[in-house]
Amino acid sequence: MSDILLEVKNLNIEFHDHDAPEHIVRNINMTLKYGEILGIVGESGSGKSMTAMAIAGLLRRHDVTTSGEIIFDKKELLSAKRSELRKIQGNDIGVIFQEPMTSLNPTKRIGWQVEESLKIHKPEISKAERYELVIESLKNVELDNPELIYKKYPHELSGGMRQRVMIAAAMICAPKLLIADEPTTALDVTIQLQIVKLLQRLNREQKTSILFISHDLSLVKSICGRILVMHDGEVVEEGAADEIFNNPRQEYTRELINAIPKLEKPKP
Amino acid sequence: MRYVFKKLATTLITLLCISFLVYLAFDIIPGDAALASLGTDATPERIKAVREELGLNRPFMERYVDWLINFVKGDFGISYKYNVPVSEMILSKLPINVVMAVTAFIIMAGVSVPVGIYSAKHKGKGVDRLIIVLNQVMMSVPHFFMGILITYIFGLIFKIFTPGGFVSYETDLGGFILYMIFPCIAIALPKIAMSVKLLRGSCIEEAGKDYVRTAYSKGNNTSKVLYRHVLRNAMLPVITLWGMTLADMIVGSIVIEQVFNIPGIGRILLTSISYRDYPVVEAIIVLIALVVIVTNFCVDIIYQIVDPRISAQKDILSK
Amino acid sequence: MQIRKKYSKKKHSANLIIGLVITSIMLFLIILGFFYTPYDPTKMDSSAKLAAPSLSHLMGCDNFGRDIFSRVLKGMGNTFIIAFATVVIGVVSGVIIGAVTGYFGGWLDEVVMRINDVVFAFPSILLALVFISLFGTGKYNVVLALGIAFVPSFARIVRGEFIKYREMDYVKSARLAGVPHMRIIFVHILPNTMTVLLSSIMIGFNNAVLAEAGMSYLGIGVQPPDASLGSMLSEAQGYLFSAPNYAVFTGLMIILLVLGFSLLADGLKN
Amino acid sequence: MDTENILEIDSLNVYYNKKQHVLKNISFSMKKGEILGLVGESGCGKTTLAKAILGMQRHYDGRISLDCLNPQMVFQDPYSSLNPSKKIGWILEEPMRMKKGKSRLSHTQRQEKVEEMLEKVGFDAKIKEHYPSELSGGQRQRIAIAAALLCDTDFLIADEPVSALDVTIQSQIIRLLLKLHKEMGLSILFISHDLRVVYQMCDRVMIMRGGVILEQGYVDDIYKNPQSSYTKLLLEAANIIDF
Secondary structure (H helix, E strand, O other), X not given: OOOEEXXXXXXXEXXXXXXXXXXXXXXXXXXXXXXXXXXXXXXXXXXXXXXXXXXXXXXXXXXXXXXXXXXXXXXXXXXXXXXXXXXXXXXXXXXXXXXXXXXXXXXXXXXXXXXXXXXHHOOOOOHHHHHHHHHHHHHHOOXXXXXXXHOOOHHHOOHHHHHHHHHHHHHOOOOOEEEEEOOOOOOOHHHHHHHHHHHHHHHHHHOOEEEEEEOOHHHHHHHOOEEEEEEOOEEEEEEEHHHHHHOOOOHHHHHHHHHOOOOOOOOO | OHHHHHHHHHHHHHHHHHHHHHHHHHHHOOOOHHHHHHHHHOOHHHHHHHHHHHOOOOOHHHHHHHHHHHHHHOOOOEOOOOOOEHHHHHHOOHHXXXXXXXXXXXXXXXXXXXXXXXXXXXXXXXXXXXXHHHHHHHHOOOHHHHHHHHHHHHHHHOOOOOOOOOOOXXXXXXXXXXXXXXXXXXXXXXXXXXXXXXXXXHHHXXXXXHHHHHHHHOOOOHHHHHHHHHHHHHHHHHHHHHHHHHHHHHHHHHHHHHHHOOOOHHHHHHHHHHHOOHHHHHHHHHHHHHHHHHHHHHHHHHHHHHOOOHHHHHHHHHO | OHHHHHHHHHXXXXXXXXXXXXXXXXXXXXXXXXXXXXXXXXXXXXXXXXOOOOOOOOOOEOOOOOEHHHHHHHHXXXXXXXXXXXXXXXXXXXXXXXHHHHHHOXXXXXXXXXXXXXXXXXXXXXXXXXXXXXXXXOHHHHHHHHHHHHXXXXXXXXXXXXXXXHOOHHHHHHXXXXXXXXXXXXXXXXXXXXXXXHHHHHHHHHHHHHHHHHHHHHOOOOOOOOXXXXXXXXXXXXXXXXXXXXXXXXXXXXXXXXXXXXXXXXXXXX | OOOXXXXXXXXXXXXXXXXXXXXXXXXXXXXOOOEEEEEOOOOOOHHXXXXXXXXXXXOEEEEEEEOOOOOEEEOOOOOOOOXXXXXXXXXXXXXXXXXXXXXXXXXXXXXXXXXXHHHHOOOOHHHHHOOHHHOOHHHHHHXXXXXXXXXXXXXXXXXXXXXXXXXXXXXXXXXXXXXXXHHHOOEEEEEEOOHHHHHXXXXXXXXXXXXXXXXXXXXXXXXXXXXXXXXXXXXXXXXXXXX
């Protein structure tokens, strides 16, 4: 049991602002081991992002009701106090989002945004040390001239660079879990490849577990060991990536795989 | 820095344009200085003589350039009506209006920011709703009526000050301040309502953006997210509003002067308009335009400091 | 997110309803004032000087013994017509300038917008003052002066909308389908700007009401014997102690007129 | 110009502001009834090239000859490609309203043509009464295609028509385009960043980067035997090499 970092049991999420409560996510169960990359795949509206946000503690509590358990590193997060949760956010769990354009504060310098988690969780670190750590972290995500980038604003960087900055900021406290919510969707294909390789390297070198959420089944297959397929708020299928690909048990999974454009001419 | 110079250049050009247009407008209307100073005993010969004496038959551009140079030197010409230098008439009164506008501005900024933040923070709760309703009503009150109400409530009922009993700052500074605070509040109140509304809306809008989610994901608590992330971005539209507001406040002070019987430039402007005393009107309008445009320049610069995207954005827009 | 949207919608529809109620009452009173007033608004009655509100004089009488309610009705009518005409001038020229510059862009846009900026930077009352001092006081000069002063703000809004829409793919498609520019401007784009335009028209109307009242208060707007809420207030101020009802009722009518439209504008924005 | 070709471009250069050189020395030709793929990443000049072909670019030199009177375009973002304030029927009729003189159609004729076209793209005639906001992304894209085809064109530029859609919807649109291509003999310049989609759609493909065409040729040749390192990278990114 001790090798399990994250365990989600019977997670339900529903909106309670409609007259009839609307389930977004129903009865999700999943486990994530230390050092593992787990993929969640689904189309828009499948509830995959909601699940990820619930794990990251980023659902506004008065917008939605949740039930079930999210056990992260032996602590229950769903019922935890906000202050307890905040101690984990940014320190043990890092998050990167789909839109690197809007996920960075447009009026703050890159360095400030990368070191923010450090200031919150490790206030004992001196300013000079912090600077060193930020530069280190920027180097670690393969950004050239980190000293220059430290002083720049988000709008001066390209999309791929911004996503690297986001990763650097999420990784600066060396979290145990990195949640990547469609991290490459907004990027060009060649940049996608670089980001995916970067995530793989970080996983390998720093033993950070990654929860990788995407709509792109072939992308998830290339990075994740295990895959969770979601549809309409439920887990349809779960298993090793290769197995799901070669031997899908569910109709929906088969549909998804078939929808990936093949290198053959379609028959109309 | 290039941005600053570019802005400075356009500001100067705008100023030149306005001064030119104002001078042109007052030049082409019928009835000039010669007519005005002669009044009823004007004969064609005498008009001609006075015109020559005043240099009115020189080419237009020459007169404009002369006028402009003198204006920059602080010589605004001679009043037709009172035959005294315009600068003497205006310059002693202008500080009163500037003080009023600036005080009102400070009151507005000081009150609206905390109230707007409070309202946004407690969105949907009772106090927030009360603030929204108060805002709506306050925005609908013309500031001179606000002045009348204040006169009635604080002057006539509570007798905190004597309505119409303006005290000059030269005779009694304390009395001056006590008297002036009320007109300033009257000018500020509707603007407070506007900027509270804008700041509240903009805080709420910013709070829904992606970077706020990022900030939460780093373990920030709500107030840190608000003060370190949201506020600066939310202030951007408010700064734009404030820039326009200062100009409104100067004009507002001209109207409010009449309510509180304050001897500022408003009264001179009004009498000059009714006597067609053009050099005075011209000078006051150009001076106000100067203040307005310089304010706009400052706002642009402040905006650029707060929002690093702005110089880049301008380039995109010009494409 | 979701809950916020729902909440604000509820809030705004309340705004819309209250705004509609206030505006319809005010419009009813204005139209009523064109055809019927309880008393002749210019008839003086020395026995009723500064009379307190009563059943026969709903809002009391002014210093000449004229019925305040009747004068308020007439005054609102004047204010409304002036504000309406001002907005018409501002909107028609603003829409044309904004649509053409926004849609075509280029050097014309640059030049017109520079001029616009200059005029925009100028407070509208001040511009009206210049105008009045050049051409004299009076209703029509006020309309013209304020109308011109309002052009830039409408032009700006319309231009912004047109710049947004001209980049939309459906406009490019329409060009490719051979739709002429003028049809694109007026049939394909203009209807889409209506919601934004409508709420700014209402805000503009309010500004016009406030500006007119301010100018009449200063004595350079509507001239006596025509009634105007602004000039009535300036008169009422002299009798603030003995007849506060004069100022309060007159001011209240301005507030209600403006409040109704600003609530409507707020409600429409959603 | 070769009569076989619908489009010929010879050493085309396009500039922004007379300073930025966006397209550099582009030359290619396209046969009638062909689907030509154009692959590249954002900012490489794909859309600029499309605009140049449609005559929407001001500063350019070189030769563009297009043997089609009214070329049409289908855009990436289905949410901005239909007028939000007009009903579907109105939108589809609009191009026909522009016709003058003899070719002018009556209201009923226009309605007939609209309904015919709606059927072709797989809709019921009832959709005419709907507003774009009531349709999904895939449905809008089909309407946009119908609107383009109602201009009686035989040349279509499809600028990333499927990249904003879910995968299952993507394949629907691709099948629709292929069907229309076959039925109507449409020539399509298919712009995409997705090498897999391009493979399904196109006979020939051009790879573009930084305003330059790196290589062009038959899809199979280029995918099996890429010449430039950039093409190899693209193929790797699309998981095609180890597929």
